[in-house]
Amino acid sequence: MPTPQHSVSAAGIVLDASGTRILLIHRRDNGRWEPPGGVLELGETIEDAVIREVEEETGAQVEVERLTGVYKNMRQGIVALVFRCRLLSDPVSQTDEARNVAWMEIDDVPSLMKPAYAARVLDALGDDVHVRAHDGVDLLPDSAISPIHRAHG
Numbered sequence: 001m002p003t004p005q006h007s008v009s010a011a012g013i014v015l016d017a018s019g020t021r022i023l024l025i026h027r028r029d030n031g032r033w034e035p036p037g038g039v040l041e042l043g044e045t046i047e048d049a050v051i052r053e054v055e056e057e058t059g060a061q062v063e064v065e066r067l068t069g070v071y072k073n074m075r076q077g078i079v080a081l082v083f084r085c086r087l088l089s090d091p092v093s094q095t096d097e098a099r100n101v102a103w104m105e106i107d108d109v110p111s112l113m114k115p116a117y118a119a120r121v122l123d124a125l126g127d128d129v130h131v132r133a134h135d136g137v138d139l140l141p142d143s144a145i146s147p148i149h150r151a152h153g
Contacts, residue, residue: 007078010046011037012054012062012085013124016103022121023091024112025057025098033104033112035121037080050083058101059092068124071116072133074140082120115139 013035014023024033036057040049047064054062062085069082091101104112109121116134123130133140 004077007076008040009037009078009080010040010049010053011035011080011082011120012050012064013068013082013121014054014058014060014062014085014087015106016087020106021103022106022109023058023060023087024102024104025095026100026102028097028099032114032117034117035082036098037082046081047083050081050085054085057095057097059095060090061088062086063088067129068126069120069130069132071120071131073116073136074133075136080120082124084124 011034015021016023022035025036026033036054037050038053038057040046041052044052050064051062054060065084065086067081068084071080071082072078073080093101095101106121106125109118112118113121114137116137116139119130119132119134119139123132133142
């Protein structure tokens with residue numbers, strides 16, 4: 001029996017200086033608001049993928065700070081690694097992949113995104129690393145487990 005294949009993606013959560021707004025893209029391919037991210041390329045480190053995807057989709061340069069969550073789309077076999085990033089340069093208003101690049105209020109995230117994607121943003125606001133499963137739209141009930149607490153010190 002062949003081993004199941006998974007796709008691995010990486011996304012960057014970029015907050016403004018006040019910590020009240022997040023940098024999001026309005027994707028050209030599916031029309032959804034999401035954090036910038038995409039599939040890792042062969043030979044590319046995870047951190048390099050985050051930096052590349054954020055720049056391709058927003059025009060902004062970032063520095064990867066820390067892992068905030070691991071999310072598996074159970075329907076499509078996609079594992080997404082989500083990282084908090086620090087903004088190094090200003091974004092542009094649109095790119096080849098994003099019809100709109102904008103700073104959006106964090107309070108608006110639940111109404112802008114499907115729950116599976118809103119969780120990535122909201123999970124990144126705290127200090128814990130979350131591990132969740134979803135169906136592409138909603139979190140699966142058993143994925144609302146306690147977050148993994150990071151060691152401090």
